[in-house]
Amino acid sequence: MASETDHSLGEAVAARVERRWATLSIIIVGLLVGMAAYIGIHQATMPQGRVETADPKTLHLSGEFIESNLGSEMQADGSVTVRAIGQQYSFTPQCIVVPAEMPITFRATSADVVHGFLIEGTNVNTMLVPGYVTDLPVRFKAAGDHVMPCQEFCGIGHQGMWGKVKVIDKAAFRDLAAAKRRLTCVD
Amino acid sequence: MLTNRPLIAAHFWLAFIVFGVALVLGAWQMFVRSPLNAWHFNPEFYYRSVTAHGSAMGYVFPTLIAMGFGYAITEASLEKELIGRRWAWAGFLLVAVGAVVAMIPVSLGLASVLYTFYPPMVGNPFYYIGVVMVVVGSWIWVALMVTNFVIWKRENPGKPVPLAMYANVAGSLLWGWTAVGAALEILFQILPVALGLKSTIDAGLARVFFSWTLHAIVYFWLIPTYIAYYTIFPRAIGGRLFSDAMARISFILFVVVAMPIGVHHLFADPQVGAGFKFMHSVFTGLVALPTLLTVFTICASAEIASRLRGGRGAFGWIGALPWSNPIMLATALSLVMLGFGGAGGLINMSYQLDATVHNTQWITGHFHLIFGGAIVIMYFAIAYDLWPHLTGRALDSFGLMRTQLWLWFVGMIVTTFPWHYVGILGMPRRMAYYDYANPAVSPQAVSVTMSAIGGFILLLSGLLFLLVLIRGQFGARGEAGAYRFAVPLHMPARIPVALNSFGLWLALMVGLTVVNYGFPIAQLMALNETSVPAVYVGASR
Structure with missing residues (x-):
């Protein structure tokens, strides 16, 4: 004891x-x-600093997410802006073309329910919430093809919602951008 | 001294029946989405199943365990009969009926929205009404725990509240407040739309409300496990609890910092600004603190037990632990899984690292390892420990128990490690199937197959667990004696008021939640035009 x-x-x-x-x-x-x-x-x-809104009811009628404005756009300051929309069960554009080694800004939103996307083989990973604009700075190191699945449950067709991202050489992208205002892989 | 044995046994039995059904669904899901399954099946069944699996495992199973264990702790530690027995039965019935009400529309495919709801998708109103009934039933339990705590303190002025009861009340208070987030979302946002009174909903705001519940609910699941670490484990292996005060501090830390961290689930969301994401990230780091303290105290308590048994040396004492004791085995396996899961959690807490794994299979692997692994294996241990006191019969199939625990551990590792790996490769979660013929996806096929095999091992272990309990109902009669909790190594003569009450901690809990959630919620409520049309699920409207 x-x-x-x-x-x-x-x-x-x-x-x-x-x-x-x-x-x-x-x-x-x-x-x-x-x-x-x-x-x-x-x-x-x-993360993105401020909260921006976009009305899914009028996305297709006016504003920056009308169909003719979607895709990759060369900016005057030498950067690239990619505008995209997610909807049940696809992305528009379904195949995104971007340059390697250039500053890129993704601006995207949803036309219906909550979606998200990640680009496999990169650190790009974000949410698309209807009513709000997602603004994400990214940079791709090298040319190559990536798959871009929706990573948030968006309904019974969710498993089929896969987009593509084609990263191409900087010079090749500049050539394409000189000929056309908004670029996608299908052009 | 357990007076209300049928009440406690009813909670545990219903919990484990729900667990068994949800486990079968889980194993089926692992199989159909793996390359082991032939290509075509109806993906809608998968999402039905995920909704049922998540709702049962997330809302019903751990809630019933916390409630049943809470009643047992009240009677055993306060050494008096539970006050409010009829209310307790009413709470149990609400949970049981609520679970059925919620599961009927889910099984009919009318509410395949997953247990995280995902507005603006809106399912059948009875799904949400059922979930609300489960939560209201559990709130009765919260009120009963607080009532019993307060009355005992009044009857025993100056005496420290037993640690098990103090921790139990901490868990109930944490749950009472954290459930408010999802309750606000359901009652004010989703149900009016589901009932057809409104047709639009602010999806961003709903996600913020849900995050308030979604993270702290994990600590509500965790509290029974931690109570078992602190108050069952040292007694079961013949030792002492290293520190009573540190245990109380750990539970208090959970109450205070579990809530204001939920926005780490929204790191990638556009409707919350960077400042509050950073705040929530910092608080997420803080919540690792009680776990680090716990690991130390539990290992020290194990060392005491070993040295009392003659364990020697700096590490030699580990071999002298009573490894054939199922509680010893369960706790050790639980701590290993907690270590891996906790390390993954520290990775998820930083915005930068989370970006690579957000909404990938890494996250699925992470919370299955923490909840399904570290937490649920201790639910098994609690049941094994408590069963003889509930049935008045011996529970002595020790070999079967050890096999079951090992299978659960191996199954969980085989399931979750490949999940983490494919998550890093970028495999998205919550998908009914994958195109393994796609060259970008095919390298993940082997890992998914391994996970599916892990799922079958878990199913086998779950069935063995139920078998042990059923055998316990038919064992030899024998009085198990009073149900006791571990005694601390040094029982403090006096306990500071702060470690024996909750007033200050409740104020901090609510205050910090208001600080960390007030502005994001107010900002979204003030924003116009963020309500979007609802998308009804499974209904032909």
Whole structure:
């Protein structure tokens, strides 16, 4: 049977060990949060800053998501803007053509229910919520073909909603863009 | 001293029957979407099944476990009969009837919206009404836990509330508040549309409300598991709980920081700005803290038990643990899965890393490993531990129990590790089938097949579990004695008021939720023209 002093001694040891572990835990969590914050600020991979709206009832009638405005567009500042729509159960354009090694902005929304898309083999991954505009800066390192599935349940045809992304050489893209205002793979 | 044994047994039995049915659906889903299945089947059946599997496993099964275990804790730890027995039965009936009311439209294909609802898709109103009944039934349990806690404290001034009860009330308060998010979404947004009173809905706002519930619900599922770690495990292996105070701090941390973190489910959504996403990311990091503290305390408690049994050396004591004891085995396997799942969670918490895995099979793998693995294996342990006290009969098929636990662990690893892997490759979740002939998808076929095999192992383990329980109903009669909880190594003579009450923590819980959710919700409610036409599911309107 332990004496009273042994008992309080043991209690002090237990409390000390426990405090050390708690401190270490806080440091671990602080480090992880700090890393995320640092990368967010210095490499600018932060979520979109502000909330923009788009009415799915009138998307096809006016505004930036009318059909003739969808696809990839060369901007005056040398960047590319891709506008797209998701709907049950396809994307428009169904095949997106973009240049490698150029700053690209995806602007997209949904015409009906919640959709999403990710581009396999890249870190591009976002949601399309009807009523809101998704604005996502991306950059592709190399030319190549990717599949672009809808990654959010959107109804019983969800499994068939796969788009394509064709990343082509910068110069080839410039040639195409000189001839046509809005580009898709089917042109 | 368990007085209301039929009440507790009814909760556990219904929970495990629901679990068994949902497990069969899960295994079927794993099979049909894998390359093992021939190409053609009706994908609508898949989404029906996912809706039923998710609703049963997410809403009904863990809620019944928390309720039944909560009643057992109240009677055993406070050493008095539960106050409000009739209300408890009313709550049970609401959950049971609600589950049936919700599942009828789902099985008819009238509400294939998955358990996360996904407005503007809207299904049959009875699906949502059933879910609301389940939640209201569980709120009766919340009220009963708080009532029993308050009355006991009044009757025992100055005495510390037993840890098991304190943690149990923490879990009930957490659930009471976190369920409010989904309740607001259903009552004010979805049901009016489902009943035909309105035809538009703000899908973005609905997602924000749902995220309020969606993440903290995981901690509601987790609390019974943590109660078992702290108050059953050390007693079952013949040891002591390392620290009573640290246990209370862990549960308090869950109450305070579980809620204001749900927007990490919306990192990729356009309707919440970057600032609040960052806030929620930071708080998500904080919620790792109680788990880190818990892992330490539980391992230290195991070491105490081992050294009491003669365990020696810096690591030698691990071998001296009573490994043939199912509670020992379950806890160890649970902690391993918690380690892998928790590491995955820390990856998901950062916006940058989440972008590669958002809505891929990685996420499915992640929450199956944490919930289906680390949490549910301890539900098995709780049942094994409690059963003799409920039936008054011996539960002694230890070999079968060990086999069952090992199979569950192996099945969960075989299912979820390949899931994580194909997630990194970019395989999207929630799809009825994949075109494995597509060169972009075919490299994922082997991993999906492995996952499906894991699903069958889990099914086998689940059936063994039910077999053990059924055998327990027919075992030799024997009084199991009073149901006891682990005793701390150093019982503090006095406990600070803050560690024996909830006032301050409730204020922080609500306050932090308002801080982290108030602005995003107010902003979306103030925005005009964000309500979009509803898309009715499975109905010919």
